Amino acid sequence: MAMTVLRRRMNAQFHYTGIRVKDLDASLAFYTNVLGMTVRGRATIPESHGVVVDLVSEGSSHPLELNYYEPGSRFDVPFTAGEGLDHLAFRVPDLDRAIAEAAAAGAPVAHEVRTPRSRWVYLRDPNGIWIELSA
């Protein structure tokens, strides 16, 4: 993609992150029960035969939007867990407690990273998306 430097840069605000979900109930259960997010809004989109649900977490004004497409929607293409979305990161007040809570809710730690100065873990959401937890 050829690009030139603009004199005036677009004053765009990073507004929300939209992920696609295969099973809306399963993803809603994960993001609300495991990660403690709250449903802020829900809408059906007739033109795409889809449903969008906006979730927010405490301390963040950036919603996570779940995008579900009904069978027959032109966006209901086979789901592949591609590499474009590397991970979604969540910060928790107490990592060990969060790990225990997530495991009790059915989402055990899938990978743990320790460095001399820090430590963080990854879970998988119901679609295979990596969820990073750190304190």
Next chain:
Amino acid sequence: MAMTVLRRRMNAQFHYTGIRVKDLDASLAFYTNVLGMTVRGRATIPESHGVVVDLVSEGSSHPLELNYYEPGSRFDVPFTAGEGLDHLAFRVPDLDRAIAEAAAAGAPVAHEVRTPRSRWVYLRDPNGIWIELSA
């Protein structure tokens, strides 16, 4: 994934969104020159042979993290633009002006949606990720 309702929900804060990029310079040019984001931090991660760059936009405290993995990194797997990341959304003060600025910077509108009450457009980032712009 079997899940039970927790009595106490995890107090997790949605902290940032991490996308993987194939060409760090190309993605940096897109998110800074086209979308006007600012580099807040950059780090090399020896253990993953990777580089992470944190970008922020005005009016948002939620960073976009670009994740680049050097050849030979165990995370340098073939890139596929999967369906898990539906889109990244940016809000602009003036949609027509933003469309013109993006096109001048080499990122033309790829898809436009009009409803009776609203209008929004999509661009593609250098990795094929859908970028939504709305006013």
